[in-house]
Amino acid sequence: MMVRNTGLEGVLVLEPTPHRDSRGFFTRTFDVAVAHAAGLRPEAFVQDSQSRSYRGVVRGLHGRGGDGEAKLVRCSFGAVHDIVVDARPESATFGRWMATRLDDQDLVHLYIPPGFLHGFQALTEVADVCYRIDREHEPAEDLAVHFEDADLGIHWPAAVGCVSERDRNAGSWSELCRLLASRVA
Structure with missing residues (x-):
């Protein structure tokens, strides 16, 4: 498994090496030694979750207040356009x-450190x-920014399909910036 940096500090791409043959493939989806070598603390992960979405569905942009939340994300079936936004002032x-x-x-897996928003289509x-x-879910710390926020200008590759009520009603990037600034002050 190879690990590479991205243009956003702390966000890592983990690239497994699947072994393919006529039966399909076998791959390692997590390796403690690789995680440690990349500077991650695998023992900090406390919850595994899975979502299923249908073509065009957008989930996000979600984050966590307080100490934030680190995530290791992968698509186990199908394909998604994954978005990560740096929300660390x-x-x-x-x-x-x-x-x-x-x-x-x-x-490919994506490691997203605390302080980022995440979403996908x-x-x-x-x-x-x-x-x-790496943290149990605490709804009171949930953060959300509208997936079509004009200030962020995120490009979704397909027509947006179903979106949750929470995501349709999410606030703007500028509102989140004001909230984050008030927490620092």
Whole structure:
């Protein structure tokens, strides 16, 4: 498994090496030694979750207040257009976002450290996304920014399909910036 940095400090791409043959493939989806070598603390992960989405569905942009939340994300079935937004006010890349295709062919994983927003759009008829998370869910700390926020200018590759009520009613990036500034002051 190879690990590489991205243009957003702390966000890592983990690239497994699947062994393919006529039966399909076998791959390691997690390796403690690789995680430690990349500077991650695998023992900190406390919850595994999975979502299923249908073509065009957008989930996000979600984050966590307080101490934030680290995630290790992969698409176990289908394909998604994955978005990560730097929401760390002290970061040199604050407000920048990146897109990564996660799918069941390349099997790439994305490590997202605390302080980022995350979302994705399903690109295939069905897409299953698996998350390994380092904190138990605390709804009072949930943060959300509208997936079509004009200030962020995120480009979704397909027509947006079903979106949750929470995501349709999410606030703006500028509102989140004001909230984050008030917490620092």
